[in-house]
Amino acid sequence: MLTGIHAAFIGGDARQLEVIKKFIELDAAVTLIGFDNWESNFTGAVKRPLSADVLRDVDALILPIVGSDDKGYVESIFCSKPLQLTEELLTVLPSRCCIYTGMARSFLRNMAALHNLSLQEFLNRDDVAIYNSIPTVEGALMMAIQNTDFTIHNSISLVLGLGRVGLSMARVLHALGAHVRVGARKSADLARIFEMGLTPFHIDELSQHVDDADLIFNTIPHLVITAKVIANMQHHALIIDLASKPGGTDFRYAEKRGIKAILAPGLPGIVAPKTAGQITANILSRLVFEQMVNGRNQNGSQG
Incomplete structure (x- = not known):
């Protein structure tokens, strides 16, 4: 279970829908950014605009498989407005937050290194x-x-x-x-x-x-x-x-x-977005759960 975890999803395609469903089922608090044109509503998820206020208490920031481009723009088939991550937005993420993406390009990697952000690229996992x-x-x-x-x-x-x-x-x-x-x-x-x-x-x-x-x-x-x-x-x-x-x-x-x-x-x-989304959902939920457990262990040892 992911009870107590706040996961924010920014953009994505049909695969991301399966990940969102999985996180809701596991009792995470879910915020959707860049899903304005998605007509169906997920019970247990809230749609919000991309802003610093939304990101201040996020535990897991989940981007599409392709992450962002080299200027921080994130693709979303569910939003007609451009979504751009900026240095200003990323610096408000709490220290406990981890950014998850299939692959990261130079912008995300540079921002993570510059501001000591935790970044996990999962697409190349065996x-x-x-x-x-x-x-x-x-x-x-x-x-x-x-x-x-x-x-x-x-x-x-x-x-x-x-x-x-x-x-x-x-x-x-x-x-x-x-x-x-x-x-x-x-x-x-x-x-x-x-x-x-x-x-x-x-x-x-x-x-x-x-x-x-x-x-x-x-x-x-x-x-x-x-x-x-x-x-x-x-x-x-x-x-x-x-x-x-x-x-x-x-x-x-x-x-x-x-x-x-x-x-x-x-x-x-392209050929099996539902299956591909389920694969991603299973891996990401496990990674976020491990993040949650490790964070609790560290807090316990510090106490």
Whole structure:
């Protein structure tokens, strides 16, 4: 339970609604900022404008997955007015408050460091990334089916990277009957790929493995599908780049060659916002609960 915790939510998309529901169920006091156009009302939550007065007694400040931009602006699909966090607003947060976001850009990180604010970025946690790999893989499969005229079964499918998403992607493609090749750098990852019954190759040798590829799923967040690689691909091949922007594909050259390449980051929030929101809600409620317990322990030891 989060009884006694004041959580303020600033902006967000459909995923944030699931987090809000969870916090209300756990008896937190919930303030919603930037939800003016949300027609339904949450019983147990109060809508307020963004102001210093609202933030003075907040225990947990919860931002959208993408946090804010480099000027402090926070996106909200439920508000037509711009929401901007400023240094003046953040400095009124009590010392016990923690800011939670999926990822933080320079503005939030700089403000946290400058004013000794507690900031937690949860998107890169192993548990979050593994849970999110499920809707990511489903979304990638949906895109592959929508953009090809052949089955995934019996296709030659390449997965680049054996991280949390790459591992799930390779496993599901194999289960669907694809001939799966996985590119990685680490010798341990290459051994794991072999153990899974898939075909491993070093990522530096990618250009040698794409000449007959039907589908390529990239999870590596830097340029790996270069012009040299694309030059060796067949025209019917499809690239689905799941890495964060700008991805790991030379999209300009792919277009020049007539090869379809799709940048598809953030698929959980697009294809399954309810599930993605529930994943976030479970993780955030646990983190805030731990914050509450740690705060009580510190107060007890000080007393």
